[in-house]
Amino acid sequence: MDKKLLWRIALIVVVIGLSLYSLYPPQEKIHLGLDLKGGIHLVLRVNTDDALKAELDDAAQRLVSQAKDKGITLGTATTDLESLSFTVEVPPGTDTAALREVADSYLPEFKVSVGAGKWTFTLPANVARNIRDQAVKQALQTIRNRIDQFGVSEPVIQRQGLESDRVLVQLPGVDDPGRVKELISNTAFLELKEVVAGPAPDRQSLLARLGGTVPPDAEVLTGDRKDMDGRVIGKEYWLVKKAAIITGRELRSARRSQDQYGQPAVSFSLVASAAEKFGKYTESHIGTNMAIVLDHRVMSAPVIRGRISDEGIIEGSFSVQEAEDLSLVLRAGALPASITYLEERTVGPSLGHDSVVRGVRAAIGGLIAVMLFMMIYYKWSGLNANLALTLNIVILMGAMAYFGATLTLPGIAGVILTIGMAVDANVLIFERIREELEVGKTVKSAIEAGFGRAFGTILDANLTTLIAALFLFQFGTGPVKGFAVTLSIGILASMFTAVFVSRTLYMIILAGKDRVESLSI
Amino acid sequence: MRIIKKTNIPFLSYRWIAMGISLALILGGVGLILFGPGLNLGIDFVGGTQVTVKFQREPDLEALRKTLARLTVGEPVIQRFDEPEKHEILIRVENPKGKEGDFTRPIIDLLNEEFNGSLGDAFDLNLQGVKELTELLIEANPDGIATDDPEALQAHYGPMAEAVMDWRKQHGIFTSVDEIDNVEGLSDAVRAFIKQRSAAGAFSLLGAESVGPAVGADLREKAELAIIFSLLGMLIYIWVRFQLPYGIGAVGALFHDVLITLGALSLTQREINLPTIAALLTLVGYSVNDTVVVFDRVRENLRLKRSQDLQPLMDESINQTLSRTIITSGTTLMVVLSLYIFGGDVINTFAFVLLVGIIVGTYSSVFIASPIALGMTRLMDRYRKRRREGKRRR
Numbered sequence: 001m002d003k004k005l006l007w008r009i010a011l012i013v014v015v016i017g018l019s020l021y022s023l024y025p026p027q028e029k030i031h032l033g034l035d036l037k038g039g040i041h042l043v044l045r046v047n048t049d050d051a052l053k054a055e056l057d058d059a060a061q062r063l064v065s066q067a068k069d070k071g072i073t074l075g076t077a078t079t080d081l082e083s084l085s086f087t088v089e090v091p092p093g094t095d096t097a098a099l100r101e102v103a104d105s106y107l108p109e110f111k112v113s114v115g116a117g118k119w120t121f122t123l124p125a126n127v128a129r130n131i132r133d134q135a136v137k138q139a140l141q142t143i144r145n146r147i148d149q150f151g152v153s154e155p156v157i158q159r160q161g162l163e164s165d166r167v168l169v170q171l172p173g174v175d176d177p178g179r180v181k182e183l184i185s186n187t188a189f190l191e192l193k194e195v196v197a198g199p200a201p202d203r204q205s206l207l208a209r210l211g212g213t214v215p216p217d218a219e220v221l222t223g224d225r226k227d228m229d230g231r232v233i234g235k236e237y238w239l240v241k242k243a244a245i246i247t248g249r250e251l252r253s254a255r256r257s258q259d260q261y262g263q264p265a266v267s268f269s270l271v272a273s274a275a276e277k278f279g280k281y282t283e284s285h286i287g288t289n290m291a292i293v294l295d296h297r298v299m300s301a302p303v304i305r306g307r308i309s310d311e312g313i314i315e316g317s318f319s320v321q322e323a324e325d326l327s328l329v330l331r332a333g334a335l336p337a338s339i340t341y342l343e344e345r346t347v348g349p350s351l352g353h354d355s356v357v358r359g360v361r362a363a364i365g366g367l368i369a370v371m372l373f374m375m376i377y378y379k380w381s382g383l384n385a386n387l388a389l390t391l392n393i394v395i396l397m398g399a400m401a402y403f404g405a406t407l408t409l410p411g412i413a414g415v416i417l418t419i420g421m422a423v424d425a426n427v428l429i430f431e432r433i434r435e436e437l438e439v440g441k442t443v444k445s446a447i448e449a450g451f452g453r454a455f456g457t458i459l460d461a462n463l464t465t466l467i468a469a470l471f472l473f474q475f476g477t478g479p480v481k482g483f484a485v486t487l488s489i490g491i492l493a494s495m496f497t498a499v500f501v502s503r504t505l506y507m508i509i510l511a512g513k514d515r516v517e518s519l520s521i
Numbered sequence: 522m523r524i525i526k527k528t529n530i531p532f533l534s535y536r537w538i539a540m541g542i543s544l545a546l547i548l549g550g551v552g553l554i555l556f557g558p559g560l561n562l563g564i565d566f567v568g569g570t571q572v573t574v575k576f577q578r579e580p581d582l583e584a585l586r587k588t589l590a591r592l593t594v595g596e597p598v599i600q601r602f603d604e605p606e607k608h609e610i611l612i613r614v615e616n617p618k619g620k621e622g623d624f625t626r627p628i629i630d631l632l633n634e635e636f637n638g639s640l641g642d643a644f645d646l647n648l649q650g651v652k653e654l655t656e657l658l659i660e661a662n663p664d665g666i667a668t669d670d671p672e673a674l675q676a677h678y679g680p681m682a683e684a685v686m687d688w689r690k691q692h693g694i695f696t697s698v699d700e701i702d703n704v705e706g707l708s709d710a711v712r713a714f715i716k717q718r719s720a721a722g723a724f725s726l727l728g729a730e731s732v733g734p735a736v737g738a739d740l741r742e743k744a745e746l747a748i749i750f751s752l753l754g755m756l757i758y759i760w761v762r763f764q765l766p767y768g769i770g771a772v773g774a775l776f777h778d779v780l781i782t783l784g785a786l787s788l789t790q791r792e793i794n795l796p797t798i799a800a801l802l803t804l805v806g807y808s809v810n811d812t813v814v815v816f817d818r819v820r821e822n823l824r825l826k827r828s829q830d831l832q833p834l835m836d837e838s839i840n841q842t843l844s845r846t847i848i849t850s851g852t853t854l855m856v857v858l859s860l861y862i863f864g865g866d867v868i869n870t871f872a873f874v875l876l877v878g879i880i881v882g883t884y885s886s887v888f889i890a891s892p893i894a895l896g897m898t899r900l901m902d903r904y905r906k907r908r909r910e911g912k913r914r915r
Contacts, residue, residue, distance in 0.1 A: 346625070417860075
């Protein structure tokens, strides 16, 4: 056997091996889409106007109350979302210099324009955009926290586009949309709690020092254990007091800031009623940990360094991102803006199951019909094509597993269609070989010419189909995208199997024979 | 074996007849779309809410319609889904005009109120999920596990709840609580508890979809862009690989295929959704594939026999590739037919589009694409000649 042939065989074996390797075990490696596995697909819009309106109202309130502290009495304030501004009535005889000072120090980001008897404070567009962006980020974070708590495997929670106010939520295996939506729109429950013991890697070791039982006034909570880079590497257990020191309702705001050494930290402020209570508690617990608990999960447990009353700062060895995240978590007590559902799709598990069964049945039916036809029509050469077809399916599945592509119901249709279209390349080649044989060429040169001439056609024909698949992928969503992926991979794989593999099979059969009288085709 | 012996059919001589037939089909289809029943656009494109439920026994459709009419602005569409003995019903309603929001919940609630009024506070095995059942079991703790560790309880009752719901997944619906006896992996105490505490509601939810106007408009735009760009992409590809007349011929044939298939969709009033668009684009890819094979042969023959007139040469090329055209259409048709018959209701329209499209696409690559390419080539030759003559005269 010549060297060239050996190389070809080796390449084919490697491709088969890689495909099978990436495919095994198939139940784990082939990801089923929501439409097959069952689950929920939600697209929701974060109504960022709410956050903007809240910011304007808050600013107006702040201005009025701060001015009052300085002895300036202002009239009513009205906010106008359209122009990103609020207008406050300034009675005649007001000390305008003092008012400007208040405005400059408490509302530095606003542009002030002074009118007759009223001042208008306008939020610059870039600040407004930032507020909208923050609102979406915060909503995303909140939803993620709550979905985590729901215990769904492989959830997708992402923003659709960079500046978009839309959030996509996909939850495989969940079949009650009502419950999920309830979970999303509920206010999350934030609590700051006293840490009794922890963290520990498991429940037993956490309770070991306490004799294995949970004290009546405490409870066991869990949180994510993270490595130095903030990646989640496992779970950790905390024992905390049941009674909260402070709840989210008493928190006014939280934002990322810096500690005295310039390290990232999180600042927060409390409403007046909570400040005194918190001040007392922190004063008597300096040096102990305080758990920040969101929806019954420990998000972090910083050490109390000193008395905190209305304005506090949480220090830790945070990265900028972590500080940002924590402030987000603290703020996430409530969704920053209301939510509107734009799209909702639920596939019940039995419908998905049914689709898989039927899809597989259709694929097998089609496959058998095509293979029988090829065997009858092209005899031994048909067997060659069938081998190539089988390989094509193996490679297609292997490639899908390798790229982590998702198999959807239209995707199954794509596989089925590939079966029909993949033999096309073989048909083109075989018909060409027949033609060459008819004009009196020898078997070897007919095969040579058949493959050679047909290849250009196959390339042109398949590339055009690939163009359609490409645009489908670009503009398609969900299941349709899955279809485009299977179709594209199927086309590429069919070019390899029909042209390269089939040719090699002929070469193996003809190898070593000087003259071949007839070809079974 | 051979289906087609060597043929010598003068296909292009029949071009006017073929074009006449095609034109009639296209006009008929466009007429149906514009002046007839139009296209039945699904909720993906016009928005709306669609709920598929499986009933224990055949529901009174008229009563169902009356119940739902209380809820919605337009006339609710109620149709059977899949085989009649499965008692699966698809309900489609319009969402309130221009409004976004959650419209699935009210439908389920209404159905629940209508059909499950007698259940009381029993746990509905057909509507609740794994999570709810697990919580119910953990709270009641029928096996009396002595631990206060929620994870241990979860580990004990979770798999049992999953087994119950897996059974529903396999069978679609519980027709009575006694079917709990068929679920494997439950302890006796849990079995007894579920039977005592729960009931089998009248229906289970197979699927629900709700698309608001914003997403609908978005999806419509994307579908249009996908179709326009793939047609353009193919025109350019064939223009570059062959010549402009061939590109026009191929894309002309594609318009022909898409319009006739859309006509068939309008005639059968099948719903057009995202997968339908995917099928249309696949058909576009398939049809152009067929056409390219013919054009490829024409190009090859042109190199061999430069002097020959284009029309007989095209005829010869079509004849040479005819058996391939028919065999490939045949194998593709086999699998699509398999999909159409076995694929189930969800994918049926998808298969229908391909079924029609492959027949029309095969026809058009023989009778439409080549004649257009021929006509365009002649037209351009004449135009060039006239320009050349005009130059000479000057």
